[in-house]
Amino acid sequence: MAVPHIQFSFAAILLLVLLSGCNARIHKLSLKNETRFAVDLNNFGFFANGTLNVSLSSLWLSDIVNYSIYPVGFSLSRSRVNGVLSYTAEETEVCPLTVTKTTNDEPLILFLIDSKNLGVNVSAMGVQDNFLIAKAKSDKPKEKKVTKRADGNGESENANGKPSNTDPKQDDGKEKEEPAANENPNPAGEAKKVEEAKKVEETTFLLNSSVKPILALDKTNGLYNFSFLLVVGPKDQGLYSLKFHYCQNRVPGVKKPYALTVDVVEKNPGESYLSAAEIPLSRLYICMAGVFFTAAMVWVYMLMKHRYSVFKIHWLMAALAFTKSTSLVFHSINYHFINIEGHPIEGWAVMYYITHLLKGALLFITLALIGTGWAFVKYILSDKEKKIFMIVIPLQVLANVAYIIIESTEEGSSEYYLWKEILFLVDLICCGAILFPVVWSIRHLQEASSTDGKAAMNLEKLKLFRHYYVMIVCYIYFTRIIAILLKITMPFQWQWCYEFLVEVSTLIFFVLTGYKFRPASNNPYLQLPLDEEDVEMDEVVTESGALEGISKVKKTSNGRERQKEPAL
Template sequence: MAADKGYMLTGVYLLLMLFFRLSFCRIHHLVLKDDIRQKVHLNTFGFYKNGYMSVNLSSLSLTGVSIEDIDGTTIGFSLDRTSSNGFSTYLDDDLEYCVLKKQPSSEFAVVLLPLDFKKNLVRMRVSAEGGRFPDIIPVIPSGQSTNKSENVLEPSQEDKEGEKTQSTRSRDSSNKAEVTYALQHRDNLYSFQFYFNITTEEQQGLYNFYFHNCYKKQGVETGTLRFNIDISIWEKNPESYLSAGEIPLPKLYICMSLLFFLIGTLWVHVLRTRSADVYKIHWLMAALPFTKSLSLIFHAIDYYYISNQGYPIEGWAVVYYITHLLKGALLFITIALIGTGWAFVKHILSDKDKKIFMIVIPLQVLANVAYIIIESTEEGSSEYGLWMEILFLVDLLCCGAILFPVVWSIRHLQEASATDGKAAINLAQLKLFRHYYVMIVCYIYFTRIIAILIKVIVPFQWKWLYQLLDELATLTFFFLTGHKFRPASYNPYLLLSAEDEEDMEMDDVVTTSTAIGEGLKKVKKVSNGPSEERESMA
């Protein structure tokens, strides 16, 4: 049995390593083959002043149609800036029309980079003038400097200064919204490298980088355009490789880990002082905050390495994924067990309860696998969107499934309060279960909807507030659950179990007394003397 567990853990580790190797995180490397999507979201990153972004399109090839049929507004890139995820971007302005064919409006901060394959040119069109958008600076191949990470370019200081001056001069002299750069071409493979620096506070913001394939939108029926792309993206803020809204996360996760550890220690102290009223599920509840604390510690370590070197240490990342998976499964199992009344009111699960666990546990495993794949896969890959939809659907199903045991318990208590003569106890338990149901609904509603809305609304540098509110909501839910179901003789959750034991003992006494008295009778004995009544054993 131990060997089987060892093989299972080894298999999980190898599976996580396989998923994790798909991405370099903040140093991105994306490879797409035979893709036909019209829009590919390559990346989103929040920049502070003195941050920079470097892009290396090392190879782009097109199949399915002739290059002669592709005009200069069919294939290309767009880069737009917003203050938060919730504000409409330039791409949302008109979804029915190819963005590369538009003339950029001054209302949006956007740069369009359509590729002209006939003339081997990159035509840059900028919407914002007067320094509102950073200069896009091409990198000459002979002047590139290669970083230790594969296929990722970091421009040298000489490139930054020289190319920036040249680009500024050409734009000032031409006074036009379009600037052209050379598109490298070799053996039907096209390449282009560029970078930009955030030089002013006005240029700070959330930058969205897209690749566009507008061939289908032309209405041409001569074939389907497929593209193969190999692109690397390097993003960095002045002191961190994390996006602006993620920089505080390592410290945040460490602080929240300490809070969960403290609440777990407090719960263990309560269990030790009230050992007479402790049930098995109380110890299962104790394991939850400690597992959550470990998960947050490893998450903080993961983000720390990403912040310092642009990519995580694989071992720490895998340990985080394992603890995250255990925490998620343990959370839903504990909520479902409390909802069924297991170990408090009843010591076995009914067939109906077992079916819930047969549904919730596999769904939780699938949800955590989807989360791991999303975390370790580039945003632009075709699998990313699919697993995002799977995660959203499975998470909703899990949240709905864990409510059923609580609803069943409430219904059972409503029926029992009218039939078994213990109305006061049942009503107290009914009130407790209703409160617990409201707690679960509020927790799910806040962490799945309200917190996400806050993430969308707040400015890009305050994006970490979403994680803070999510962790605080979880901490509050743990605390309230422990408070309501703590081991105590006066807890209404435990009254029915204690009352049943008393009734069982009383029944045993009555049954025993009746059995002993079954042979007792009253008789009259007449003596030779005066008449008197006596009781004797028959």
């Protein structure tokens, strides 16, 4: 059976294109002509003293909005469990920015953009001890002008209302020589001064229900921008969801466009860019890679020990185990660099995605071949079985490409949810299709056990295939449904256990599959009929891996032997 190398090559090229714009945990999202009423920017698990830095720039609104009627802005809420927000658990139609109080003590922070008065009204609800660091709005003209100069926006005015960057020709000779000496200023030093000036202007607010700070909203060339830094308090650590809302677009028939660019940088204590649930993943993946590599070496030892009972598919199973181990190694390296750099290193990320593609394809190919009995009892696939391979393998490649696109796409983009739905649907189809070869083998053995006189042997094989079918079903249900249900009920810092359960269940499935179809003379899956007279002309069987490709001989009634051509 030919493996579609063209599809793998196309996927590898696609990886390079996608990863070139991937920022991972340092997020930058740009939206143009957007009409969604809510944009999910990110979900992140914060430990105590974790920081959320949000910088909104180039916000364009089609008209000036009244924030008291149809507010525009951000909501930052803590989830009780993963994916279930505290303030949206029951409502579906009300804009979250219009919420005036929460039904529980979960912290909720709203940033309402007042484009008319150039301010951002902050409303904090629930019990919380978070700190907000941002530039407060000031009505004093002097402070506005100093802020403009500190931001490096060109000319600024001094306290007397005169331009501060006067023509040096109007000064005396000493003043004229000074610009020449500083003709090439130090950019790093100037940037440091600007940052220090910004910090001086920033104010720290302890958020609670009684504090209603108003942040400064700058407007340049019709575009709004502001920024804030949130420090998570010791009592408020948890999984937070950041969203942007344009509430007027919730009205039926209203689709007002807007555009924005937002930068989000999230950190946990220790300069870690990973969410609380992702911090242990690098160590988990490298440990599981060692376990899978050990299991692969044990499997190879068994194949060498029973070399006369080894088939090609046994080596394919070994290749799958080694590919799985290699994929986990690159996955661990990928998370390590995201943790310390905030983004993946493209070379390591590409290697991980390539091995991830190969592992996914090899897994479903191996499961389908075992289910059809290929190499163990026959070398020719039926037309129905060939169609399964023609469907499953391309779908698996598509599912893995969808996974790569999801990993490389910002959560706030509209394409993110499209590819997420594609991934879920394709993965579900592949899991269902992989069961058909096993079902066909079970039906064939049921019919054979009652007609050809080899009932005992066929019943043993039938029992084995039924066990294998149950194993596949349990593996699919656990990794696709049960493990996800466990994930959303776990505390935010323990959600890495979902990945641990998936990897352990995969290891158990590999071990049980290897044990069931191990190369051994007493394996009922590999046993042959005892009576050669019962062997059909068109039935192709093998006694051991050493005799692959050689057919059994049919004895005729007159004692002559007719040699059958090897089935390839």
